[in-house]
Amino acid sequence: MNIVIIGNGISGISTARWLRKLSDHNITVISSESDHFYSRTALMYIYMGHMRYQDTKPYEDYFWEKNRIDLVNDHVEGVNYETKTLTLKKGNTLQYDKLVLALGSKSNKFGWPGQDLNKVTGLYNLQDLEKIEAYSDGLNRAVIVGGGLIGIELAEMFHSRHIPVTMFVREKSFWDAVLPQEESQMITRHILKNGIDLRLGTNLKEIVDDGKGNACAAIALESGDKVDCGYVGLTAGVSPNVDWLKESGLKINRGIIVNDKLETNQSDVYAIGDCAEQANPLPGRRGVEAIWYTGRMMGETCAYNICGHDISYNPGIWFNSAKFIDIEYQVYGEVLAKPKEHHKALYWEHEDGEKSVRILYDINDESIVGFNLMGIRFRHEVCEKWLREKTNVKEVIANLTLANFDPEFYKKHEEEIAKSFSNQCDLNFSTPKKSNLDRVLSFLKA
Amino acid sequence: MSEVYKSMSISNPHPPFEDGVQKAMAAIAGIGLLILILATIGVESISTPLNLALSIGLMSIGTIGFAYRAFRIKPAGIKNNGVWFSSAMSRGVIGWIAGIVITGFYIVLYWYEGLLGLGASGAANTGLVGFFDPLAMAIKGTPASQWFVYGTLYTVAILIFGVRFIWRYRHNRYQVIRTLSVMGFQLFFAYLIPEILESLNGEYATKWFDKDMKNMWPLDYDMFDAWHINNMSSTGILGWGFLIFSLLMIFVVSPFLTYKYGKRWYCSWVCGCGGLAETAGDSFRHLSDKSMNAWKIERWMIHSILVFVTIMTIAVVYGYLGDGSQYYITRTMFTMIVVAVLVIVGGAFYYFMNKRKDAKKDLQKIIMGIAAVIAVILLINFLTGSGNAFFIDNYTFKKWYGFLIGAAFSGVVGVGFYPLMGSRVWCRFGCPMAAILGIQQKLFSRFRITTNGSQCISCGNCSTYCEMGIDVRSYAQKGQNIVRASCVGCGVCAAVCPRGVLKLENGATDVFEKTIDIRNNHVQMDTI
Numbered sequence A: 001m002n003i004v005i006i007g008n009g010i011s012g013i014s015t016a017r018w019l020r021k022l023s024d025h026n027i028t029v030i031s032s033e034s035d036h037f038y039s040r041t042a043l044m045y046i047y048m049g050h051m052r053y054q055d056t057k058p059y060e061d062y063f064w065e066k067n068r069i070d071l072v073n074d075h076v077e078g079v080n081y082e083t084k085t086l087t088l089k090k091g092n093t094l095q096y097d098k099l100v101l102a103l104g105s106k107s108n109k110f111g112w113p114g115q116d117l118n119k120v121t122g123l124y125n126l127q128d129l130e131k132i133e134a135y136s137d138g139l140n141r142a143v144i145v146g147g148g149l150i151g152i153e154l155a156e157m158f159h160s161r162h163i164p165v166t167m168f169v170r171e172k173s174f175w176d177a178v179l180p181q182e183e184s185q186m187i188t189r190h191i192l193k194n195g196i197d198l199r200l201g202t203n204l205k206e207i208v209d210d211g212k213g214n215a216c217a218a219i220a221l222e223s224g225d226k227v228d229c230g231y232v233g234l235t236a237g238v239s240p241n242v243d244w245l246k247e248s249g250l251k252i253n254r255g256i257i258v259n260d261k262l263e264t265n266q267s268d269v270y271a272i273g274d275c276a277e278q279a280n281p282l283p284g285r286r287g288v289e290a291i292w293y294t295g296r297m298m299g300e301t302c303a304y305n306i307c308g309h310d311i312s313y314n315p316g317i318w319f320n321s322a323k324f325i326d327i328e329y330q331v332y333g334e335v336l337a338k339p340k341e342h343h344k345a346l347y348w349e350h351e352d353g354e355k356s357v358r359i360l361y362d363i364n365d366e367s368i369v370g371f372n373l374m375g376i377r378f379r380h381e382v383c384e385k386w387l388r389e390k391t392n393v394k395e396v397i398a399n400l401t402l403a404n405f406d407p408e409f410y411k412k413h414e415e416e417i418a419k420s421f422s423n424q425c426d427l428n429f430s431t432p433k434k435s436n437l438d439r440v441l442s443f444l445k446a
Numbered sequence B: 001m002s003e004v005y006k007s008m009s010i011s012n013p014h015p016p017f018e019d020g021v022q023k024a025m026a027a028i029a030g031i032g033l034l035i036l037i038l039a040t041i042g043v044e045s046i047s048t049p050l051n052l053a054l055s056i057g058l059m060s061i062g063t064i065g066f067a068y069r070a071f072r073i074k075p076a077g078i079k080n081n082g083v084w085f086s087s088a089m090s091r092g093v094i095g096w097i098a099g100i101v102i103t104g105f106y107i108v109l110y111w112y113e114g115l116l117g118l119g120a121s122g123a124a125n126t127g128l129v130g131f132f133d134p135l136a137m138a139i140k141g142t143p144a145s146q147w148f149v150y151g152t153l154y155t156v157a158i159l160i161f162g163v164r165f166i167w168r169y170r171h172n173r174y175q176v177i178r179t180l181s182v183m184g185f186q187l188f189f190a191y192l193i194p195e196i197l198e199s200l201n202g203e204y205a206t207k208w209f210d211k212d213m214k215n216m217w218p219l220d221y222d223m224f225d226a227w228h229i230n231n232m233s234s235t236g237i238l239g240w241g242f243l244i245f246s247l248l249m250i251f252v253v254s255p256f257l258t259y260k261y262g263k264r265w266y267c268s269w270v271c272g273c274g275g276l277a278e279t280a281g282d283s284f285r286h287l288s289d290k291s292m293n294a295w296k297i298e299r300w301m302i303h304s305i306l307v308f309v310t311i312m313t314i315a316v317v318y319g320y321l322g323d324g325s326q327y328y329i330t331r332t333m334f335t336m337i338v339v340a341v342l343v344i345v346g347g348a349f350y351y352f353m354n355k356r357k358d359a360k361k362d363l364q365k366i367i368m369g370i371a372a373v374i375a376v377i378l379l380i381n382f383l384t385g386s387g388n389a390f391f392i393d394n395y396t397f398k399k400w401y402g403f404l405i406g407a408a409f410s411g412v413v414g415v416g417f418y419p420l421m422g423s424r425v426w427c428r429f430g431c432p433m434a435a436i437l438g439i440q441q442k443l444f445s446r447f448r449i450t451t452n453g454s455q456c457i458s459c460g461n462c463s464t465y466c467e468m469g470i471d472v473r474s475y476a477q478k479g480q481n482i483v484r485a486s487c488v489g490c491g492v493c494a495a496v497c498p499r500g501v502l503k504l505e506n507g508a509t510d511v512f513e514k515t516i517d518i519r520n521n522h523v524q525m526d527t528i
């Protein structure tokens, strides 16, 4: 069987790897972005000089041949679902028995005047990075539009090269559509402390043309302020990269609609990762979840389904992580910007203002619902087990040390956290017990 | 898009100096170095005690001041900006020049000490060695040697770059405490105490431990040489005590500590070679080769050297032992002890490999085979009454080991190649001590690096900054714990990981199955 995968990102590559583990089919991966799989999440580190491009490739180049995964560097321009043929830009066609669409996302543009000028890009792929690199030479200021996870990464990139940055952020506090208020304010403070000109409550009105087709300033909608700059980064979110398929007979809403087996409406065609939209997302989940981990899980699930196993896609308990300049962030379970009515949030913040722990529980049965961490690392498996088993929040606090994943010798805060939490609700939390890896292991096995 | 990005990193060189103060600090360190160079080339008038203090002082102030501006005044956090844009740190022109200069210095140090001004046959020292005479007189009451000069500069380097390292990682207490430890061990156990003991106790005391009290066999490869043993056994209770202590270290204390904490207790908390690599070598850690091929070469090299040092040591001791009139043990007893140790080691290996659920069994055969071959050859020679343990003259091994491994590899390549192959070239490819501790770490240690569930984003920071060239990411992205013989537990992979995926830790309950879990296998086989 010929299996063709379009897209060599984490989703497409996960499918290819698992197909190889599970079967002996012919596997071809097509991408027009790069010859090999690299880690998109590491784009910023290439620009900042932490790594070279080749350091971001998770597998050495020999890996693909050794595992008989054919790589094609070309752009797919058309699909014929009847004849099962792909048309490629360089003129070839390719036959498939099964097709996997792992097309990823593209940066959002909301029709701003000037959005297509030179010196305006998003931050999504290597081509963007190459342009940003070229525009950085002698750059006086960069304006970044949009304050999500990619916006802050782009800001940090310029910051690392001492290029002044102005951020236009629609929200009143950084990323407060996702982060609860205190965490959002912590990150806002951190950004300001780093000398980034953060303009909250600011939308972009237009990007000014210097007369030669280059961006030379950005104008804010609310204040009318004009910020002179030599580059504008558009990081107001991403959306599925599916425009070229809209007329092809594929069912598309925001993304390509898939069922729980990741099948599209066309037979033998699957869609996974950023470009897929679940027809029936599980409770508490969104239809399109454009993150690394879901791409990896969909990729693996898709391979099983292609190989005839009947596996429903189930991403399990929500988790995610990020880093805001120097503050690490992790979330497990359901932590919304505003907690649901029957959820109670307990929040502790370290006196340095750069570490915090937020724990949510259900007031009806006191079961744990979520963890939100800033500047402190928690152990994924432990949190997941507590969440899965709907453990009582008192038991969670009594054993909070089991979750600690900070490096050895770090100051422990569990006692202080328990005290602070006791003051915030009428549950009387006991002092967390001491812990070590052996206790963690036996907890996980139990 | 083809692979044009290979060159991307050099398209925007980061400015090498951030501000005027840093330039000034570099200049101050430069003046200190210049004084040292002038003294080395024999400018008589420079060679005064005051100038020696000035030279070391200026180099220290300059380096520490530079680091202060680079790290201490900035917000705490990972500071790898521009690493791959810097010529010195990315095998650029400056990197190559530095590599060649340091390598040259080591060649002179080991084989042309006269060029450094060491007085031949009793003549007064001149040049660099002469420059250090006043300090040597002050500490131990004798003139300097090239090794005193080297030891002093080595210690100074660990101390000043240690300060730099601590500032650089000041948000990470593991790094801070570990660095204080290597600084302390170097300053006291490898420098001050041996030098002072020498002045108190004449020539004997230091000859127990070859200038570095914390080295043990096989890093201290002549620990069992006749002169060494003689020195220890002829200086009463202290000497004997030290001999027994050394043996306990090798056979009891070290395996126990490695069981408890992994080889890191030595390699990145105590050892001087490791100490220099972690401090002065910190800027070059990312230059280690992460490829599968490099790993293969590493395993062959380091284990061959371990076999080599074992054979050499057996041969040397066999060579000087006789019928028991001079030493307490005879050649017969020694042969029996060695064979017994080899059998025990081979057997222990077999036992632990069987217990480990994920071990490769072919290795088991190789190791047992090697132990058997050594034992058999030794026995043949012994039974035929040969004076040589392994057919060849006993001291030939020693001569070659001393030259190839002891000097050329551990010194010249080991430090000279920092700017070219990373800071742990010796520790990774050459050190027989690291080989033994690594085997213990792999076989029965509680230590591992845990990966945090499914949080890895495959970014590659961990692999890039692993000085031992371990492809940490290849494990992390699978969600598998990392248990590698070569891991020195420096903890930098865990520090640089932007998603908090890695944690160095110890646990007793799963010693033989700690790498079994693959946490990122999302579809569980039992659901199929």
Ligand SMILES: Cc1cc2nc3c(=O)[nH]c(=O)nc-3n(C[C@H](O)[C@H](O)[C@H](O)COP(=O)(O)OP(=O)(O)OC[C@H]3O[C@@H](n4cnc5c(N)ncnc54)[C@H](O)[C@@H]3O)c2cc1C
Pocket: A006, A007, A008, A009, A010, A011, A012, A030, A031, A032, A033, A034, A040, A041, A042, A043, A044, A074, A075, A076, A077, A102, A103, A104, A105, A123, A124, A125, A150, A153, A241, A272, A273, A274, A275, A290, A291, A292, A293, A295, A321, A322, B457
């Ligand atoms: C800067 C940045 C940082 C991020 N950081 C994080 C993070 O920290 N954590 C996290 O969870 N997520 C992060 N994400 C999101 C995450 O990277 C994506 O969700 C993930 O990479 C999507 O993987 P994918 O395989 O679905 O698509 P992609 O990785 O986008 O792969 C799709 C590939 O298909 C190619 N392609 C598309 N159409 C065609 C065609 N017609 N012909 C040929 N090739 C085609 C594209 O060129 C692309 O190479 C980040 C994203 C960015 C941009």
Ligand code: SF4
Pocket: B465, B466, B467, B468, B469, B470, B472, B482, B486, B487, B488, B489, B490, B491, B492, B493, B494
């Ligand atoms: S794996 Fe991590 S702890 Fe081990 S040597 Fe490499 S960087 Fe250091």
Ligand code: SF4
Pocket: B455, B456, B457, B458, B459, B460, B461, B462, B463, B472, B473, B476, B477, B496, B497, B498, B499, B500, B501, B502
């Ligand atoms: S373990 Fe951390 S540093 Fe290593 S690849 Fe994964 S996310 Fe990156």
